[in-house]
Amino acid sequence: MERIATADTQASATPPGGPLAAESGSASPLDPGLLDGLPRQREVPDGVGELGFVTPAVATALAAGPVAVSASASTPAVPAEYASRIFPALTALRGVRPWRLLPTPTGTPFTFCYGVLLVVSSLVAQYAGPALVGRLHQASSTDVTHLLRDPFLVLVASALWIVGGMVSPYAFLFLLVLTALERRIGGVRTAGVFLFGHIVATLATEGTVGIAVWAGHLPASSLHRLDYGISFGVATSIGALAGLLRPWLGLPMIALFGWTLIQDLLAFTDPMTDWGHLISLTIGIATWPLMRRWARAAQLTRAARTAGAGRVEVARV
Numbered sequence: 001m002e003r004i005a006t007a008d009t010q011a012s013a014t015p016p017g018g019p020l021a022a023e024s025g026s027a028s029p030l031d032p033g034l035l036d037g038l039p040r041q042r043e044v045p046d047g048v049g050e051l052g053f054v055t056p057a058v059a060t061a062l063a064a065g066p067v068a069v070s071a072s073a074s075t076p077a078v079p080a081e082y083a084s085r086i087f088p089a090l091t092a093l094r095g096v097r098p099w100r101l102l103p104t105p106t107g108t109p110f111t112f113c114y115g116v117l118l119v120v121s122s123l124v125a126q127y128a129g130p131a132l133v134g135r136l137h138q139a140s141s142t143d144v145t146h147l148l149r150d151p152f153l154v155l156v157a158s159a160l161w162i163v164g165g166m167v168s169p170y171a172f173l174f175l176l177v178l179t180a181l182e183r184r185i186g187g188v189r190t191a192g193v194f195l196f197g198h199i200v201a202t203l204a205t206e207g208t209v210g211i212a213v214w215a216g217h218l219p220a221s222s223l224h225r226l227d228y229g230i231s232f233g234v235a236t237s238i239g240a241l242a243g244l245l246r247p248w249l250g251l252p253m254i255a256l257f258g259w260t261l262i263q264d265l266l267a268f269t270d271p272m273t274d275w276g277h278l279i280s281l282t283i284g285i286a287t288w289p290l291m292r293r294w295a296r297a298a299q300l301t302r303a304a305r306t307a308g309a310g311r312v313e314v315a316r317v
Contacts, residue, residue, distance in 0.1 A: 103179045110187035111178040118174070118230070122165040137161065137228055142202045144210040144223040158228040159198055170231050177234060181241045185294040190237070193287065197236020197280045202227070205276040231273070232280040235261075239284020243291045257281065 103111035125133050140157035147154060162171050182190040209225060212218040238257055242250035258281060265274040 100183065101176060101179060103175060103182075108179050108182040108187065110191050111175070111182050114178070114191075115175060117160060118162055118171070119166065121160050122162055122171075125161065126165055137226060140228050141225075142206060142227045143225045144206050144213070147203070147206055155199055155202065158202070159195070159230055159233060161228045161230070163229040163231065170229070170234050173234050173238065174230060177237045177241055181237055181244070184241075184244050184298065185291060186298050189294050189298075193240050193284070193291075194233040194237055197239075197283045198230070198233035200283055201232040201236070201276045201280040204279050205272050208275075209272060225272075227273075232276055235277045235280035236284040236287075239281045240287050240291050241284075243285070243288030244295050254281075254285070 100107070103115055105112050124136070140154060140161060142154050142158045162168050162174075165171070178190060178194065181193065185193075206225075206227065209218060209222050213220060213222050235257075239254065242254045244250070245253070258278075261274060261277045261281065265271060265278065
């Protein structure tokens, strides 16, 4: 049954002078428009010529003036802590910043500058004359002859080339792995990890070649074996980075990359280089305790710089 009466009906049904006359001017003890057992309700116009019944609190609010209702007021707000529990994937995606996967001049200066040098050398290797490119590669080769004659020069120069150019898988791994590693331990330490793996793996493989030639197991032409590229340093960086990642990400990365290297070794296309990749990966894995200490130290340094910057801002204010 509809508990709303028109103004004319209500006025005729309620004689003046009732108990509520002082409040509404038209009410009676047995007013059919009121609900039994509830606080007294007043009649207010609903804007369409009819009377609706509201509680005293609502009547007071209406008397104070028009009430603005937000469109979202009827929608209950979900606290952030419950949203993070109910939608963990959305919470995780909120913190993903894809641009941090690539090097930047300020965030990862070592990887960025090194990457620019590799782009330049790759363009030279692609567009320069074959004779010039051959001489440059030969002069940068870390073969036994060059290592005995000028080890420092060739160890540095050989790391300025990418075998296969910018379309090589190692170029892609270089950008992702060294960027992630530098963001965790800093540029100087990342350069040290890369160069350490590059130098140790090169000396291990080329030293083996020199010993095999001296023992008569390889011809003397192996002393001039062409050897250059960044793959040893990248493999070492992959092994080092895996120790800083969560196990569900770091261990599969090591397993996948290691299985790829083993398949290359079984193919026996370039066994000396393939052994160098496995040695580099092992070197990176062996540095896990050092990588974790460096990562903690870098985190404390960043926190101290942030706190110092905050104090400077406060002092300026």
